[in-house]
Amino acid sequence: MKLLRYGPAGEELPGMLDREGRIRALRPIVSDIDEDVLSPEGRRFLAAVDVAQLPVVPGAPRLGPPLRRVREIIAIGLNYRDHALEADLPIPAEPLVFSKSTSSISGPNDDIVLAPESAQTDWEIELGIVIGSVASQLGQDDAMASVAGYCVVNDVSERHWQLQRNGQWGKGKSFDTYTPIGPWIVTPDELTNPQGLALTLSVNGQARQRGHTQDMIFSVAQIVSYCSQFMTLRPGDLIITGTPAGVGLGMKPPVYLAAGDVIDMAITGLGEQRHVVR
Structure with missing residues (x-):
């Protein structure tokens, strides 16, 4: 579904x-x-x-975030080797976990509004995991039973706030509109292999990110199991699983988003997002 x-x-x-x-x-x-x-x-x-x-909805209405209330956003950093290398950071020995504010959530085609005075806002296409049942201290073999579905997420990141303002990364990732979700949640009966998905992102028609979830350092099952060891996952939690190489920070010199830019992104079987930056 x-x-x-x-x-x-x-x-x-x-x-x-x-x-x-x-x-x-x-x-x-x-x-x-x-x-x-x-x-x-x-x-x-x-x-x-x-x-x-069921009644057909006429026209082409705006699509909002596909979940009414996200309890919390749990993010996994540097989960693709090529991204860790382009960021010049060590390959994680275990999942690198941080949080984003749920106030940053927006719809899959809503505008991305640059943070005040931002000159380093970046794009990050990611596979999102939506939790559907309580999960605590699960092994990997049991972890997938707690997954309600999957979605496309753009982990928009203001790099100055993330990397140069001290503290945790979430400061650079929690501005309003910095977590577009959707267009929909695809349930596991329809998407049976989350490690078989291609991820693509372009900016102004130029290809930036081309990745595949088979290249994740930690799989969906490993991530859900790992997070459940130190926190109880509950229905409505969203876990975003990291981004492949091709972000603006990794370009030489770095390239960041500016007003008027258009981002197009898609994940196999999960749909597409399009955003205008303003």
Whole structure:
């Protein structure tokens, strides 16, 4: 299933994408795409629904973040060797974990608004993992059962705040609009191998990032298991799994986003995002 939310910001309604690419309305069957819907029981309920009987949403409405409330954003840094090398940082021996503020979340095609006086805002395409059930101290063999689905995420990063303002990386990654999510959540019954996905990102039509999740240092199962060792993961948590090489910071000289730039990005089977920078 591909679960989404559509409509004006703050007024989004729940929906599902059918096989023809049309949005089908899910209200009043469900109130929103929330923890209840993403639970194993909720997904089984929706899987039994006859999608053809749901109303087609007319036109091309704005798509919002596909989850009503993200509890917290858990981010994994330097999870592709080529990205660690371009950043001139050591290859992690275990997952490098940091957090982003949920206030940075925006829709998959919303504008990215540069942080005040930013001259070093960068792009990072990432695979997102949405947690659907409580996970605590799970082994790798059990970790995947807690995953409700996957999505495209842009881990937009203001490098000056991230690297030169002391403290944790989250300061450079938590500005408003710096975490676009979507266009939808794809459930594991439809996407069975998260380590078989191509990631692509371009800026103003020029290819910047070309990666593949098979090259992740730590797999989805390893990441979920690892995080569950020191924190209880709960429905609505979002884990973003790192970015491949090709970010602006790694270019020589570095190249960063400016007002008017257009970012296009996609992950196999998970859809596309497009953003105008302003």
